[in-house]
Amino acid sequence: MSTVINITELKNDAEKFVMFKRAMGFRYQRGAYEIDRFLRFLEEQWRNVDDIPLADAISDWCGRLPSRKAISVGCEFGIIRQFCLHRRRRDPTCYVPEQAFAPVKESAFLPYIFSHEEVLRILATASTLKGHFIWASMMRRLILLLYCTGIRLGEAARLKMEDVDLDRGKLLIRDSKRRTRFVPIREDLIAELQLYLYDRQMLLLDIGRVDHGTFFIRQKGGALSTHGASVAIREILRSIGIKPANGRTGARPYELRHTFAVHRLTAWAKDGSDIHAKLPFLSAYLGHQNILGTEVYLKATPQLLELASIRFEQHLRDSR
The missing domain is CATH 1.10.10 (Arc Repressor Mutant, subunit A)
Structure with missing residues (x-):
């Protein structure tokens, strides 16, 4: 006999599942978002139906957009399957879809790899950048840091002054993906960051702003956000023809x-x-x-x- 559920019961179970995931130390934002979309889909498709066959509901959810890539369907399906496995702890008869329903595990996506010549062009453009929020000295050193260390853009944007130890040549990356690590850096990068610190100090003095301790700052002295940095790098890539003028296709900041x-x-x-x-x-x-x-x-x-x-x-x- 197949599992039959109602929306109210499923919402309560979903809330407990997300709480369980977060109690385990996961932020679980993407998972909570997908589960919420799944519940809203059921409310729309099974409106005024008290008893919903769970197997049919999951099948309809996965097949709602036939043109979707298999890897996307597989990722969403995996979250719903975990949810069902969690429900089975309370009810051993609860339906859990087989993994073979959406077996794709690996993405065929290959990142865009910048050539050495393209990296030099990106740096040259960043070094002469003029904008309302972004300034050249900061942007040049941000891109150098991303390219020379491979740290994530968000990790770079969250750096504090005390996280950057140029005397010992290392960065402290705090609580990224539930881990904290030290990243050693080379002497030539240290020299570039020292130049940036001097420019940073002069900027704050010129505009009369208090130093709030964020390593990378905007032209007005505020903290550089991950989103702001991403937009600026995308504009550089577009300006030199590496990324199309419109849309989300082409190279991304993460490619550094x-x-x-x-x-x-x-x-x-x-x-x-x-x-x-x-x-x-x-x-x-x-x-x-x-x-x-x-x-x-x-x-x-x-x-x-x-x-x-x-x-x-x-x-x-x-x-x-």
Whole structure:
């Protein structure tokens, strides 16, 4: 017999499920959002129906937009399936859809990897940027920090003055993805950040603003937000033709993180290093929860694959 539910009961269970997830330490914003969309969909599709077959409801939800990508359907389905598994704790007879219903686990998406020439063009544009909120000295150093360390844009925007230790050459990334880590930085990046700190001090003195301690600040002295930084980087990418003038397609600010990882792996490959032996170090540096999140970069560039092929052919020749 299939599970039959009503909206009121399901809403109560959903509230308890989200509370459970957050009690486990997860922010669970995306999951809560998808569950809320699922409930609103049921209210619209099964209006004035007291008893809703849960299996049919989930099937209708997943198939509501036939043109959606399989990875998108799989991600949404996974959240609803977790919800059903949680309900089964209270009711062992509760319906839980099989994983094979939406089995796609891996995205076929490959990030855009900036070439070294494109990185130089981005930096050159950032170094002459003039805007109402964004100023060139800050923007140049923000992009350098993103490219040279691979930290996330949000991590960079949240940096405080005490998190940036230029004497010891390290950054403190606080509570990102439920982790805190130190990120060592090179001397040439340290020199750039020291120049920025001088410009930052002069800016605050000129405009008469109190220093609130945020490392990256806007031209008016306020804290740089992740959204503001993202918009500014997108405008740079559009201005030099890397990103289309309109729409959300093309390279994103997040590609600076991808580019750091791929360029680092490529440099190791050219040096003859064992890339797989290096992956755990790169994974820790990037703040990935496990090495699986880092392995995706191994297939992100044809150049890296070509280097691997050349090294394999050389290995075969040597073995003969």
